[in-house]
Amino acid sequence: MEQLCIVTTGGTIDKIYFDDKSDFQVGEPQIGRILEELGVAFRYSVIPIIRKDSLHITDEDRELIRATIAAQDARHVLVTHGTDSMVQTAQVLSTLTDRTIVLTGALNPARFRGSDAEFNIGTAVGAVQSLPPGVYIAMNGRVWHPAKVRKNVAANRFEAAD
Amino acid sequence: MEQLCIVTTGGTIDKIYFDDKSDFQVGEPQIGRILEELGVAFRYSVIPIIRKDSLHITDEDRELIRATIAAQDARHVLVTHGTDSMVQTAQVLSTLTDRTIVLTGALNPARFRGSDAEFNIGTAVGAVQSLPPGVYIAMNGRVWHPAKVRKNVAANRFEAAD
Amino acid sequence: MEQLCIVTTGGTIDKIYFDDKSDFQVGEPQIGRILEELGVAFRYSVIPIIRKDSLHITDEDRELIRATIAAQDARHVLVTHGTDSMVQTAQVLSTLTDRTIVLTGALNPARFRGSDAEFNIGTAVGAVQSLPPGVYIAMNGRVWHPAKVRKNVAANRFEAAD
Amino acid sequence: MEQLCIVTTGGTIDKIYFDDKSDFQVGEPQIGRILEELGVAFRYSVIPIIRKDSLHITDEDRELIRATIAAQDARHVLVTHGTDSMVQTAQVLSTLTDRTIVLTGALNPARFRGSDAEFNIGTAVGAVQSLPPGVYIAMNGRVWHPAKVRKNVAANRFEAAD
Numbered sequence: 001m002e003q004l005c006i007v008t009t010g011g012t013i014d015k016i017y018f019d020d021k022s023d024f025q026v027g028e029p030q031i032g033r034i035l036e037e038l039g040v041a042f043r044y045s046v047i048p049i050i051r052k053d054s055l056h057i058t059d060e061d062r063e064l065i066r067a068t069i070a071a072q073d074a075r076h077v078l079v080t081h082g083t084d085s086m087v088q089t090a091q092v093l094s095t096l097t098d099r100t101i102v103l104t105g106a107l108n109p110a111r112f113r114g115s116d117a118e119f120n121i122g123t124a125v126g127a128v129q130s131l132p133p134g135v136y137i138a139m140n141g142r143v144w145h146p147a148k149v150r151k152n153v154a155a156n157r158f159e160a161a162d
Numbered sequence: 163m164e165q166l167c168i169v170t171t172g173g174t175i176d177k178i179y180f181d182d183k184s185d186f187q188v189g190e191p192q193i194g195r196i197l198e199e200l201g202v203a204f205r206y207s208v209i210p211i212i213r214k215d216s217l218h219i220t221d222e223d224r225e226l227i228r229a230t231i232a233a234q235d236a237r238h239v240l241v242t243h244g245t246d247s248m249v250q251t252a253q254v255l256s257t258l259t260d261r262t263i264v265l266t267g268a269l270n271p272a273r274f275r276g277s278d279a280e281f282n283i284g285t286a287v288g289a290v291q292s293l294p295p296g297v298y299i300a301m302n303g304r305v306w307h308p309a310k311v312r313k314n315v316a317a318n319r320f321e322a323a324d
Numbered sequence: 325m326e327q328l329c330i331v332t333t334g335g336t337i338d339k340i341y342f343d344d345k346s347d348f349q350v351g352e353p354q355i356g357r358i359l360e361e362l363g364v365a366f367r368y369s370v371i372p373i374i375r376k377d378s379l380h381i382t383d384e385d386r387e388l389i390r391a392t393i394a395a396q397d398a399r400h401v402l403v404t405h406g407t408d409s410m411v412q413t414a415q416v417l418s419t420l421t422d423r424t425i426v427l428t429g430a431l432n433p434a435r436f437r438g439s440d441a442e443f444n445i446g447t448a449v450g451a452v453q454s455l456p457p458g459v460y461i462a463m464n465g466r467v468w469h470p471a472k473v474r475k476n477v478a479a480n481r482f483e484a485a486d
Numbered sequence: 487m488e489q490l491c492i493v494t495t496g497g498t499i500d501k502i503y504f505d506d507k508s509d510f511q512v513g514e515p516q517i518g519r520i521l522e523e524l525g526v527a528f529r530y531s532v533i534p535i536i537r538k539d540s541l542h543i544t545d546e547d548r549e550l551i552r553a554t555i556a557a558q559d560a561r562h563v564l565v566t567h568g569t570d571s572m573v574q575t576a577q578v579l580s581t582l583t584d585r586t587i588v589l590t591g592a593l594n595p596a597r598f599r600g601s602d603a604e605f606n607i608g609t610a611v612g613a614v615q616s617l618p619p620g621v622y623i624a625m626n627g628r629v630w631h632p633a634k635v636r637k638n639v640a641a642n643r644f645e646a647a648d
Contacts, residue, residue, distance in 0.1 A: 013466065017336070017409075033211065039278075041302035041321065049414070086451050098428065107342060108343070111436055112341060113436070119281065119283065121281065121284065121301070122281040122284020122285040123284040123285070125303050126284065126288025129289075130288065140201060141202030143288060143292055160201060181498060185510070271503060273598055273599055273600075319507050325601035362523060364626055364628070365625075438523065440524050442605045443604045443605045443607065444608065446610075448612060449605075449608070450611065450614075450624055452612075453628070456617045465521070465524065465528055
């Protein structure tokens with residue numbers, strides 16, 4: 001893996017508490033800081049393309065994400081994304097057949113104790129350098145084909161779709 | 163991946179502070195607790211075969227690890243191991259060619275703030291379900307062939323060997 | 325200090341992320357869990373009287389908090405409260421002159437990495453057993469008289485009032 | 487409290503893992519970093535006088551600690567110290583009757599998840615600005631007179647002495 005291209009789109013993984021707003025919103029992408037503190041042994045670049053809760057990601061946004069990735073040289077791409085519409089974005093990206101793209105996110109913000117963010121980023125990093133070209137989702141420690149996974153909202157986890 | 167077989171051998175990843183001993187030793191394996199708290203979507207079993215700092219792992223220990231894995235049905239195996247002699251153990255396991263085996267560990271104990279343990283376990287989990295049969299090392303966010311990696315002790319990180 | 329009476333009212337200290345609501349709200353009081361995990365050497369009881377962001381605490385709520393404390397035997401009381409109107413509640417409690425009451429809270433939720441919650445609870449615990457009867461606020465590592473402190477909202481910290 | 491003088495002597499609170507030594511030793515004092523990250527509202531200075539496990543603190547060391555404090559102008563002093571001989575050092579400091587001195591430490595290193603360090607530092611900070619001149623120990627959430635407390639080594643906690 002020559003260089004990992006990371007595209008960030010917002011989502012729970014990047015939610016932080018803004019005390020002056022008495023509210024909890026998507027903040028700066030966390031993945032760059034996390035990988036830097038870990039001292040990872042690969043080169044990477046971060047493109048913070050949008051910063052949205054994925055319930056609010058539109059088809060225009062998905063096309064923007066697709067076009068952004070298509071314009072990059074990197075053959076390995078990691079996308080951080082909200083969990084609510086991650087499957088839909090993965091399906092839109094499926095037209096990009098010449099690189100390995102793994103989407104991940106978190107069910108608890110990276111800034112929260114007990115967050116799944118670092119583990120999920122790790123799963124995606126392990127998968128993206130190991131898989132053949134295609135689009136995949138890494139959540140709950142599994143690597144999924146987008147057509148075969150869904151988020152079970154009530155259970156707050158990803159599971160195999162019929 | 164039907165079921166992940168996890169073999170634990172000790173190492174820094176499992177070191178904890180024993181206040182009554184005023185010392186810091188390998189304790190109970192952490193990986194089971196970590197995966198349970200994360201709510202991973204795969205079945206796994208944990209075989210805590212030895213509990214040693216890897217500077218003290220002997221050839222007999224390595225043969226025990228190999229024989230333990232060989233006796234399991236699982237085609238996917240994750241081994242947690244100290245970082246100092248991880249490469250040597252990986253080389254001994256290379257005779258097992260019919261399953262995917264990924265070794266990982268941590269440079270800072272799982273119980274420590276800022277530990278690389280969860281990220282490394284994630285990398286190994288993403289890799290083990292994505293790679294063809296063989297033996298691999300997952301450290302510092304990369305997936306390595308054991309013949310092509312070494313631990314740079316002074317720099318406290320894994321890097322490509324010549 | 326025979327027994328510490330703890331009254332919880334909500335506030336940022338108890339805010340958690342509800343993924344199914346895609347929102348961040350006051351959850352269960354954290355202080356009981358925190359003190360239990362720390363193994364503190366004093367007896368305490370927790371009265372979770374209300375669960376509100378303190379911007380929404382009313383005069384009726386303040387009277388309820390006052391009456392609740394007045395009805396207890398304990399001479400030492402710790403109140404966890406949102407930071408936005410903590411000073412106002414402290415002023416209402418000033419009519420209770422026969423016990424030591426310390427209010428505290430947090431600028432970052434207890435569940436967040438880097439939260440000030442445990443430190444603030446510690447400051448309040450150290451103060452409540454050391455001070456003469458009266459009402460005090462413990463924030464940012466200082467113990468304040470309610471008439472002489474305010475929250476600087478822009479700076480997100482407590483400071484001496486003129 | 488005009489300014490808090492902090493004297494650090496080592497102990498479990500400052501123990502960190504040195505991977506290159508495959509060992510766990512007293513490292514740099516943690517309290518300055520902790521107070522800075524918390525944004526406390528008081529001025530303080532840190533005097534890192536010794537860096538020892540308190541089982542190895544000698545009478546000469548205790549005299550050095552006493553003389554160091556005696557030479558300072560500050561009327562409020564916080565000492566971080568190993569828990570094993572904290573009571574002995576507190577007794578030596580009891581000859582300093584003109585200032586408020588609180589000793590604290592931790593049963594788990596500050597760098598460890600679930601450490602009692604921040605809570606204990608908070609307890610000591612709340613106590614040191616609230617108590618009359620004298621020497622005190624703040625552990626397990628209580629403020630103790632040195633003559634009336636001991637460390638129960640087997641139970642790994644502080645308790646009232648007969």
